[in-house]
Amino acid sequence: METINRPQKRRSRIFSAEARVAYICLIPAFLGLVFLTYLPLVGVLGISLTNWTGLKNPEFIGFDNYVKLFTTDPYIKDSIIATIYFAILSVIGSMIYSLFIALLLNRKIPARGFFRAVFYVPYVLPAAAIYVGWSWLYEGNFGFFNYLLSELGLKKILFIADSSYVVPSLSLISVWLAGNLIVIFLAGLQNVPVVYHEAAEMDGANGWQRFRHITIPCMTPIIFYNLLMSLIANLQVVTPALSLTNGGPGNSSRFMTYLMYDQAFVNYKLGYACATTFIIFAILAAFTAILFKTSNKWIYNEGGDDK
Amino acid sequence: MKTGRKLGVGLVSAALVMSVVGCGNNGNNGNNETNTASPGTDATKAPATSSSKAEKVKIIYSMWGSAEEGNTTQSVADKFNASQDRIQVEVQAIPWESYMTKLNTLATADQLPDTGMLKEDGVIQWSSQGMLNDVSSMYEGSDSKPLDSLAYKYEGKTVAYAAANEILLLYYNKDMFDKANVPYPPSSLDKAWTWDEFVETAKKLTNDKKGKHPGDDGFDSQSIVQYGASVENLPWQLETWTLSNGGGFYANDGTEVRVGEDASIEAIQKVADLYLKDHVAPLSVGQTDDGIQRTIIAGTVAMATNGAWNVGTSLNTAKEAGLNYGVAVLPYMKDKVTLNTGGANVVFSQSKHPEEAMEWLKWYNSEENNWALISSGIWMPTLEKWYKDETLTHKWLENPNFPPYEEYKSAVVDYAQSSAARPASWFYTNNTTEFNTLLGSVLGDVWTGKTTAKDAISKNLDALKAAHTGNQ
Numbered sequence: 001m002e003t004i005n006r007p008q009k010r011r012s013r014i015f016s017a018e019a020r021v022a023y024i025c026l027i028p029a030f031l032g033l034v035f036l037t038y039l040p041l042v043g044v045l046g047i048s049l050t051n052w053t054g055l056k057n058p059e060f061i062g063f064d065n066y067v068k069l070f071t072t073d074p075y076i077k078d079s080i081i082a083t084i085y086f087a088i089l090s091v092i093g094s095m096i097y098s099l100f101i102a103l104l105l106n107r108k109i110p111a112r113g114f115f116r117a118v119f120y121v122p123y124v125l126p127a128a129a130i131y132v133g134w135s136w137l138y139e140g141n142f143g144f145f146n147y148l149l150s151e152l153g154l155k156k157i158l159f160i161a162d163s164s165y166v167v168p169s170l171s172l173i174s175v176w177l178a179g180n181l182i183v184i185f186l187a188g189l190q191n192v193p194v195v196y197h198e199a200a201e202m203d204g205a206n207g208w209q210r211f212r213h214i215t216i217p218c219m220t221p222i223i224f225y226n227l228l229m230s231l232i233a234n235l236q237v238v239t240p241a242l243s244l245t246n247g248g249p250g251n252s253s254r255f256m257t258y259l260m261y262d263q264a265f266v267n268y269k270l271g272y273a274c275a276t277t278f279i280i281f282a283i284l285a286a287f288t289a290i291l292f293k294t295s296n297k298w299i300y301n302e303g304g305d306d307k
Numbered sequence: 308m309k310t311g312r313k314l315g316v317g318l319v320s321a322a323l324v325m326s327v328v329g330c331g332n333n334g335n336n337g338n339n340e341t342n343t344a345s346p347g348t349d350a351t352k353a354p355a356t357s358s359s360k361a362e363k364v365k366i367i368y369s370m371w372g373s374a375e376e377g378n379t380t381q382s383v384a385d386k387f388n389a390s391q392d393r394i395q396v397e398v399q400a401i402p403w404e405s406y407m408t409k410l411n412t413l414a415t416a417d418q419l420p421d422t423g424m425l426k427e428d429g430v431i432q433w434s435s436q437g438m439l440n441d442v443s444s445m446y447e448g449s450d451s452k453p454l455d456s457l458a459y460k461y462e463g464k465t466v467a468y469a470a471a472n473e474i475l476l477l478y479y480n481k482d483m484f485d486k487a488n489v490p491y492p493p494s495s496l497d498k499a500w501t502w503d504e505f506v507e508t509a510k511k512l513t514n515d516k517k518g519k520h521p522g523d524d525g526f527d528s529q530s531i532v533q534y535g536a537s538v539e540n541l542p543w544q545l546e547t548w549t550l551s552n553g554g555g556f557y558a559n560d561g562t563e564v565r566v567g568e569d570a571s572i573e574a575i576q577k578v579a580d581l582y583l584k585d586h587v588a589p590l591s592v593g594q595t596d597d598g599i600q601r602t603i604i605a606g607t608v609a610m611a612t613n614g615a616w617n618v619g620t621s622l623n624t625a626k627e628a629g630l631n632y633g634v635a636v637l638p639y640m641k642d643k644v645t646l647n648t649g650g651a652n653v654v655f656s657q658s659k660h661p662e663e664a665m666e667w668l669k670w671y672n673s674e675e676n677n678w679a680l681i682s683s684g685i686w687m688p689t690l691e692k693w694y695k696d697e698t699l700t701h702k703w704l705e706n707p708n709f710p711p712y713e714e715y716k717s718a719v720v721d722y723a724q725s726s727a728a729r730p731a732s733w734f735y736t737n738n739t740t741e742f743n744t745l746l747g748s749v750l751g752d753v754w755t756g757k758t759t760a761k762d763a764i765s766k767n768l769d770a771l772k773a774a775h776t777g778n779q
Contacts, residue, residue, distance in 0.1 A: 055433065072773065248593075
């Protein structure tokens with residue numbers, strides 16, 4: 001009898017000891033989440049229902065801020081469009097670019113380590129320096145790109161000074177900055193089992209077929225991760241607007257986070273800015289939810305469906 | 308479980324301790340204030356001639372700048388502290404980027420300093436919320452007052468004086484003028500160029516790759532290598548041209564929006580046409596505040612308008628590197644106009660010692676105390692005497708940081724006290740930040756010619772008016 005019971009008892013004891021350690025280890029993270037994320041989030045919701053400016057005591061004004069945002073605000077509509085436009089261009093661009101570069105860097109090319117560093121470097125450079133550098137390339141009168149264009153006898157392009165070119169121009173910078181995606185893709189590529197490739201090669205599959213039917217399916221979890229991270233990062237874009245365009249020309253690069261920054265820390269309409277924050281949050285949540293909903297349709301899991 | 312709970316309690320208390328410490332640091336001045344506001348000193352608040360034994364009243368003065376700049380100002384304040392036995396000034400330096408945010412936070416916590424600097428566009432807003440004291444009495448009985456155009460007025464009361472004076476000027480590259488054999492722009496107001504003269508001169512100074520000027524046969528606007536002129540189109544500076552053309556951004560009392568009037572729209576379109584039609588100006592979309600660097604210092608433009616501070620902030624260094632520049636008065640459309648501006652020194656209404664705060668400000672604002680900023684050309688003095696008394700003007704300008712005396716005296720000093728100098732709208736109008744931001748966004752496609760100033764402004768006039776009332 002005892003011999004049967006003992007292991008069970010021990011297991012539960014082990015379990016509870018493990019649980020204890022687990023809970024202890026979770027406390028800091030849990031406290032952080034509650035006090036630095038969830039409570040402030042509730043606070044933001046609360047403030048968004050007031051007219052707080054930081055100077056006078058806030059008054060409760062119900063949903064007035066939200067009503068104003070959707071009816072009379074001169075920026076929000078352009079801002080949402082600009083943000084989504086930028087995010088889509090940047091995400092698609094940087095996914096294709098970084099996967100392509102990762103595939104090249106995964107081959108046995110000379111000086112591979114050097115090239116891996118070259119493509120990763122932009123990601124670790126200070127943002128302000130990067131944008132100053134690109135502003136010289138993009139400058140509308142004497143910038144480097146326009147110098148090339150005029151040498152070729154072509155008409156100048158105004159890049160970030162032109163409301164129809166500014167978002168694609170900024171997206172290009174963000175694609176160029178995607179060094180972190182390359183690294184993650186590289187790690188993923190090295191995990192694609194060589195045996196599959198060898199087997200397919202024996203069956204006479206060419207390079208493209210192997211890429212399409214082996215590399216891509218094996219990479220789908222990594223692709224999903226990169227897609228999600230890059231989407232969230234790009235929907236929260238603010239640096240190019242802060243350092244290069246100040247939201248212009250017009251509202252063409254007045255990204256939502258920049259708009260919120262402007263409301264909160266330039267105009268000190270804190271209640272209003274909190275309402276904007278909630279709209280950003282809703283948009284982010286919607287995009288993330290769509291991505292997760294569709295994910296099980298195209299993600300290949302080696303361990304089978306995990307439901 | 309026991310260990311877990313203990314650890315949890317430990318963490319929570321650690322967090323609490325940290326937050327308390329954090330608050331303590333931020334609330335430094337609050338603590339100081341309660342220290343000084345002990346009953347004894349409170350009683351001596353008014354004309355404190357009696358009770359010389361009483362503790363000194365402690366005043367906190369906040370300024371934007373690095374800790375180092377703070378130390379420099381503190382050493383100036385120490386002179387003041389040593390010069391009398393009633394007031395002790397402590398300087399609090401806050402970095403420029405977070406200055407207004409920090410003040411807002413302090414205001415919320417009821418822990419504002421007694422006095423401090425305030426950004427131009429914040430003064431009327433803070434007044435309208437009752438955060439600033441009336442300082443009209445500050446210069447009563449003084450031998451020299453600040454220039455009239457440097458008083459911030461809210462509902463008829465003076466709520467602040469500018470800490471420095473600045474006006475808008477025309478800078479030009481002398482070498483480019485010499486090379487093209489074109490006379491320099493006038494430095495005296497009565498000889499100011501009309502807009503058309505300005506554009507004609509700019510054409511002579513604009514060259515394409517083959518050396519042709521706008522209007523010449525075969526001139527190629529796509530291959531311009533040197534531009535004749537650049538008029539700064541940051542929204543707040545555009546007000547100059549609308550005023551000069553008989554319009555304006557607002558009515559004189561700041562209550563009504565006038566930017567939709569034909570004269571105002573025409574003025575803005577003329578500025579845009581320098582690039583679009585006259586082909587004398589480089590494209591600028593009026594979003595970044597580096598106009599002089601992009602034009603005069605980059606060596607690509609012969610004339611450019613901007614504020615007087617550029618002499619000290621950037622042109623001095625460029626001069627050492629060989630730039631030969633001059634200063635002139637702005638051209639005009641109908642009326643001769645330049646704008647005065649300057650960040651404010653205010654007394655916060657939360658202060659328990661407004662009299663002492665004003666006394667310090669008055670002492671501090673006498674120009675000798677800001678000599679480093681003034682002699683380098685970043686600030687211009689605010690007190691009238693520096694403009695009227697020629698010996699003082701000589702003292703101010705005769706150093707290698709400035710262009711030749713006669714030129715600067717006429718184009719800047721005399722210009723600044725002439726009838727052409729008008730206060731920028733934030734001296735009397737609320738919500739200028741919101742208005743200017745919206746105007747800048749409305750005009751975005753005007754500079755590139757995708758739309759006209761008329762269409763852009765008419766379409767958004769209601770929004771501009773709403774921004775002006777703060778109900779955007």
